[in-house]
Amino acid sequence: MSRTFAQKALERASGESGLEPGxxxxxxxxxxxxxxxxxxxxxxxxxxxxxxxxxxxxxxxxxxxxxxxxxxxxxxxxxxxxxxxxxxxxxxxxxxxxxxxxxxxxxxxxxxxxxxxxxxxxxxxxxxxxxxxxxxxxxxxxxxxxxxxxxxMKVPESIKITIEGPPPAGVHPKDIMLRLIGDLGADGATYCSVEFHGSYPAAMSVSERMTLCNLAMEMGAKNAFVPPDETTRAYLAEAGVAPDDYVELQADPGAVYRQEEVIDTRELSPQIAVPHTVDNVVPVEEVEGTRLDQVFVGSCANAKYDDLAVAARYLKGRTVAPGVRLIVTPASATIMSRAAADGILSTLLEAGATITNPGCGACAGNGGAMADGEVTLSTANRNFRGRMGAYESRIYLSSPATAAASAVRGVITDPREVTV
CATH class of the missing domain: 3.30.499.10 (Aconitase, domain 3)
Incomplete structure (x- = not known):
């Protein structure tokens, strides 16, 4: 029997064999x-x-x-x-x-x-x-x-999502996931194992794959999966994990999926989730010019080293627009240390950002609260009412590139319009 990743993983964890969805x-x-x-x-x-x-x-x-x-x-x-x-x-x-x-x-x-x-x-x-x-x-x-x-645990059905690329300049993994969530809906993958395949995930760093798998939850996924490869092994080696300490699982050719989706990113534009749900997604062109009070670069979705580096590229030599608060919360102390050593934190500070200690920060309601009527553009994974302060505030979601470009102009901005 050809099996999906989830079937194999739960067979391993339970010691049973021949597991079917349900x-x-x-x-x-x-x-x-x-x-x-x-x-x-x-x-x-x-x-x-x-x-x-x-x-x-x-x-x-x-x-x-x-x-x-x-x-x-x-x-x-x-x-x-x-x-x-x-x-x-x-x-x-x-x-x-x-x-x-x-x-x-x-x-x-x-x-x-x-x-x-x-x-x-x-x-x-x-x-x-x-x-x-x-x-x-x-x-x-x-x-x-x-x-x-x-x-x-119930063995989940599986959804296979094939992503082809590469995407154009200014388009990042967050944009791809927002588009996917918008297309499938917040309940489109409820209690399903979402497998990401295709040329684009295979070319991604582990950090970028984290963004894919993190945001899969926002369409209801029980779990998400990118097939392990040399990129995975290199990351694990750097983390001190020996090859003998893990077993790679791969979906079998011919595995049965509840549905299969194919996304061609080559014509995709930057995407924005507009208030007040993550699946309310539009191209950036539809909300360009929306006034901002705050920009937040943080969360487990987009506060990794490469996310901070992307934001710094748009902010280098520029300053945050008057009246806009830019809050940057690195995902970990390791990331913060590396960003400090590479000058990324200096670039962000010189642009006018407030750098907070590593952690969940404003994404979990710990700092960065808004007053009634205020608007934040956030790289986090949720934009529900009241998540960042006042119930009558608004949260838009974007990639770090869009967030940084928008912080400079003070309004939601297409990052392709800002030279880096």
Missing amino acids: RIVDAYPDLYMSHTASWRCIRTLERMGVGTLYDVDRIAMVMDHISPANSAKTAADHRLCREFAEKMGIRTFYDVNAGIAHIVLMEKGHVRPGALIIGTDSHSTIYGALGALGTGVGFSEITAAWVTGRLW
Whole structure:
């Protein structure tokens, strides 16, 4: 039987064979990620009266969503997590200085091809950029996995998306995903495994693949996947992961998909998600000139090193438009350090950007709040009402290129109109 990636990954995680979509199995995840709100898992564990964990080496805790603490309550939550990790011998613990959980775990070699990874964040689909099956779950599911080591999972149907390229100048992975989300809709891939194939994903860096897999969640995907290759192996080697420490899984030729889509990026223009849903997507030409109060370059979708480098190219030798606040939040301390060493942070600061500490930042409502009537152009993955402050504010989504070009002009701008 020809099998998709998801079928193979769940067969590996469950020890069963011949799995068909719709089958429910007991799967044993390789890694359980919980972020700042890990305190919820700890309190649930206390109510359960359980003091023994299945495998502490499969637990990863990252204090990323509200970092550093912005209230006494959050500080107490952080302290609870630190004390719990020390007491239970949890070695994979990253504090408020590390950055966004997804990016940190990938940089540090905790994410590997073929692995099943569950996390208390819907954008855990990002782990598919390294050939893993990553999916978001609730705090109760994470707590159950802490204790039992397993989780009920249904084998998803799969969607094959073939992306051909290369795209024209000014068009980036974020634009491609926004167009795809706009075409398929926010529920177009609900509980499906989305596989990305074609010449363009094969030519992408791991960072760019992260953008694809991260945003797959915004069309309802259970998980996303880019086939591992030499690019993947080089990234893992740099992260200190030996080839013997992972098993690459590939979909079989002839695997059965619920649907197949083909995207030709060569004629695509920069895309914008307009308020107040991610699937409300239009070409940039339709909203050019929209006045901005704030631009945010950040989030697990687009605050990686190459995202900051793209933004810096548009801002070099220029300044942010009067009246516009440009907030840049690197995804991790490693990325921030590299950007500092390469002069990228200096370019951003000289242009008038405010650089904040690595983490989720404004994407998670931690800073960068707007007042009623204000407008932000953001590189994050969501633009729901009230996500960045006032309910009557508006959030548009774009690539880092469009965001940086727009920060210079003070209005939504087609990056192809700005010379770099």
